[in-house]
Amino acid sequence: xxxxxxxxxxxxxxxxxxxxxxxxxxxxxxxxxxxxxxxxxxxxxxxxxxxxxxxxxxxxxxxxxxxxxxxxxxxxxxxxxxxxxxxxxxxxxxxxxxxxxxxxxxxxxxxxxxxxxxxxxxxxxxxxxxxxxxxxxxxxxxxxxxxxxxxxxxxxxxxxxxxxxxxxxxxxxxxxxxxxxxxxxxxxxxxxxxxxxxxxxxxxxxxxxxxxxxxxxxxxxxxxxxxxxxxxxxxxxxxxxxxxxxxxxxxxxxxxxxxxxxxxxxxxxxxxxxxxxxxxxxxxxxxxx
Ligand code: HEC
Ligand code: HEC
Numbered sequence: 001x002x003x004x005x006x007x008x009x010x011x012x013x014x015x016x017x018x019x020x021x022x023x024x025x026x027x028x029x030x031x032x033x034x035x036x037x038x039x040x041x042x043x044x045x046x047x048x049x050x051x052x053x054x055x056x057x058x059x060x061x062x063x064x065x066x067x068x069x070x071x072x073x074x075x076x077x078x079x080x081x082x083x084x085x086x087x088x089x090x091x092x093x094x095x096x097x098x099x100x101x102x103x104x105x106x107x108x109x110x111x112x113x114x115x116x117x118x119x120x121x122x123x124x125x126x127x128x129x130x131x132x133x134x135x136x137x138x139x140x141x142x143x144x145x146x147x148x149x150x151x152x153x154x155x156x157x158x159x160x161x162x163x164x165x166x167x168x169x170x171x172x173x174x175x176x177x178x179x180x181x182x183x184x185x186x187x188x189x190x191x192x193x194x195x196x197x198x199x200x201x202x203x204x205x206x207x208x209x210x211x212x213x214x215x216x217x218x219x220x221x222x223x224x225x226x227x228x229x230x231x232x233x234x235x236x237x238x239x240x241x242x243x244x245x246x247x248x249x250x251x252x253x254x255x256x257x258x259x260x261x262x263x264x265x266x267x268x269x270x271x272x273x274x275x276x277x278x279x280x281x282x283x284x285x286x287x288x289x
Pocket of ligand 2: 187190191192193194195203204205211212215220223224228231232233234236252
């Protein structure tokens with residue numbers, strides 16, 4: 001039990017250092033000296049000790065990075081040399097504040113493990129990092145992280161206002177992916193986020209729906225450029241502080257026109273193959289909302 005307290009102390013100090021960005025640089029060894037861990041002199045050699053070797057992030061939002069710092073101490077009598085840190089796929093690991101990954105007897109270093117939940121499917125994750133060292137015991141030590149990747153719409157716990165949707169942090173989901181793209185790829189990046197093709201609880205109608213395709217190219221241009229007032233459809237034109245130029249908007253209109261033609265052609269094909277439905281393109285592609 002005594003050791004628990006002794007380990008908690010460096011952890012607190014590290015937390016404070018991290019929080020204030022005050023990692024001592026004038027005396028790089030100072031960090032080690034400031035928070036010694038008891039060395040077991042009965043054991044010759046280096047000895048790795050990990051204060052808490054597993055961490056649960058609980059919910060990790062898609063598109064974010066989850067980070068945790070593990071504390072790795074050397075409770076042996078010789079310098080602990082970490083020769084490798086091997087994460088299982090999907091995360092990265094880095095030893096901090098240890099020169100050449102060497103931890104002197106009685107010292108502690110931090111191991112930062114990062115899990116990038118960008119483009120990861122929803123569901124539970126369980127990852128580990130193997131820490132190989134010259135430790136007498138536990139030469140292949142392990143730390144584990146776990147959690148659950150959840151939909152990015154947790155970014156929108158409350159119904160969001162359109163204000164600022166193209167600025168700051170909002171831009172990383174709502175603008176950045178579409179930079180440099182045109183046509184179909186631009187639609188995929190900037191529009192499908194709200195007009196997804198999946199029946200995925202999206203705020204806008206899907207592209208293949210009558211609501212989207214009934215308009216003329218001029219109307220599309222106007223809707224995209226100026227948005228739809230009092231709805232979640234933003235105004236995309238630069239003149240409205242949006243991210244898109246005339247050319248980019250024209251490429252979307254062209255793509256939607258081609259998509260509409262394709263949809264109509266498919267419907268015509270269907271109706272000539274003896275389908276009882278005489279439905280027009282419109283009512284055949286009406287989206288379930
Ligand atoms: C992590 C990615 C992400 C970030 C960051 C983000 N959004 Fe979104 N936003 C989405 C997704 C995905 C949708 C589509 C709706 C859904 O799937 O929940 C969406 C939809 C919307 C909508 C449509 C209506 C709604 O609430 O569903 C508005 C308005 C909106 N975002 C505004 C913003 C604003 C303002 C910000 C910045 C404060 C922002 N978003 C930041 C991903 C993001
Ligand atoms: C933040 C979410 C969001 C984004 C991003 C978004 N839309 Fe929309 N859009 C909507 C919503 C919601 C509606 C339905 C508005 C209404 O009429 O209530 C809509 C309506 C539309 C309509 C008219 C459909 C109708 O019902 O008449 C078109 C066309 C359209 N969007 C095209 C686009 C295009 C093209 C893009 C990409 C440049 C885009 N939208 C991006 C949310 C969004």
